[in-house]
Amino acid sequence: MFYATDKNLHGLPHDPFKAIVAPRPIGWIGSKGRDGTLNLAPYSFFNAVSDAPKLVMFSSSGHKDSVRNVEESGVFTANLVSRHLVEQMNTSSAPVAYDVNEFELSGLTPKPGELVDAPFVGEAYAALECRVTQIIQPVDVDGVKAQSWVVFGQVVGIHIDEAVIRDGMIDMAIARPIARMGYRDYCDGGAEVFQLTRPGAR
Structure with missing residues (x-):
């Protein structure tokens, strides 16, 4: 099948x-507003975009609380969603009022960042402390701004729970990172872990 996305007539239910x-890693974004309000929200439009400097991004469909907070504070955290935290992650995705603390709602521990004034998930196996470098609204082929906000942040600090470190590396079979598939589907990145060595030039 083929369809053009301007009309989106794919004929499928979704x-x-x-x-x-897919799969798309989940950026579980911790932030703090100017008034001290804490926020925690999962974004499946999330990824690493550079390793020198270390940069990550998340994209919000709509100007949501996380975007408001990072605009005000200039910082955020990105927390690893592992299999043991899936239910809490899902709870934190509820569309609640700005003054509702999703850490509290999800039964999680907000820990203060070492280098940024933003909370991270105490129960997460890993968390990135980030300083905002850019916030943009992308445009379509006609130059019209999308109702999405893309936040880029430089990773300035990294927390890792030593329980997931084996032989000097993070053991993915223990960390079991969760990724978003399509629809309501998710996958467990630790279910089948295998290695490949990149081939050399011929």
């Missing part, structure tokens, strides 16, 4: 776009 761009 838009397949996000099922094709």
